[in-house]
Amino acid sequence: MATSPNTTIQYTSEQFVESSGAILFDLSNNQNKTVCLIHYHSKNEWLLAKGRRNCGESRQEAALREVREETGYQAHLHPVTMYTRAPPSDEQxxxxxxxxxxxDITEPFMGKDAVKDVKIIWWFIAALDEGVVPxxxxxxxxQFTPEFFPLEEALEKLxxxxxxxxxxxxxxxxVQS
Structure with a gap:
């Protein structure tokens, strides 16, 4: 019997949770981009908006819903140029x-998983909708307070x-897009 050349681990639905999140940028000022972090009051932590995907919900929908719920801001997925192993939509x-x-794709740019109880987080890039002001x-x-920070300050604050x-x-x- 042949074995897959790729490392493969399979989990049942009871063994993992799938989450989606989005890094929310304010791109209205091209020279001064900022990013939204959320302050989690009870633990005094600064985080990125993310949460569990609901049954029947796409990863993209979950990411935008979580951003809306945890920050209060309306946003859309922001297309970027990036490498992915996914085939193009018009694959022949x-x-x-x-x-x-x-x-100009809006695919997850990163995934993280934990080992004990598996939590897979699909990360997307989002931008404030037109007319929405930080x-x-x-x-x-x-339990959250959203706040926009300059990019370098946000990296230190998390x-x-x-x-x-x-x-x-x-x-x-x-930055490259």
């Missing part, structure tokens, strides 16, 4: 499994190294 025939660069308020969940790694990658993709 078999394509080798290798990274390719695609312009600090304009909104209906963020009670409570966890994993979130810093995610933000660094997001910033690199937004």
């Amino acid at each position: 025939g078999h394509m080798p499994d290798m990274p390719r660069s695609y312009p 600090g304009s308020g909104g209906d963020a969940e009670e 409570s966890f190294q994993n979130d810093r790694d995610v933000l660094k990658k997001a910033v690199s993709l937004v």
